[in-house]
Amino acid sequence: SAVISQKPSRDICQRGTSLTIQCQVDSQVTMMFWYRQQPGQSLTLIATANQGSEATYESGFVIDKFPISRPNLTFSTLTVSNMSPEDSSIYLCSVEDKGHEQFFGPGTRLTVL
């Protein structure tokens, strides 16, 4: 199974600023995913990030707001840009291992004031 870490674990930010969340996995994986969990709601996929290609965004999410980098097979970042209070959520990254199971990081709890 893959072991995933995320940084930061939580943050409180001012509106209009940006935050970059890092996701590190202990093995090389092709597919990485970024999800958002708004308060009291389900997890929603933001984008799929495969190494060597542009991220694929789900309906309702755009690259200008949530730019993603995927420089290698063990690392990815998600930036939440020009934040507003509506961006307050838990952001999770996940990876799909060779057995095609998805493993999730512990999440980043973001509060925007």
Added chain:
Amino acid sequence: GDSVTQMEGPVTLSEEAFLTINCTYTATGYPSLFWYVQYPGEGLQLLLKATKADDKGSNKGFEATYRKETTSFHLEKGSVQVSDSAVYFCALSSLPYRGGTSYGKLTFGQGTILTVHP
């Protein structure tokens, strides 16, 4: 589009009680179905899965059967423990698993908080 509906929580049980958490889904095609669990302070973990109709996924005493006729995947455990207290998520992948291919995007239910008292 795809969607997953879970029974509303929170659910509070005494130790050794029987647990059922209902999950129904809407999907095009032939999805794969999952239950994930999130223990306090930890990340989501895959609890069990089923990839075709009538399959039963099981793990740690939990079971769920893929019912295509009722589009359901209810989670059950015969005797819960305090250590089962967690948030449980039902999820589906709309890509049918064909061995060696990715499940891809997961669609999640809203989660059910389970608290088990001694």
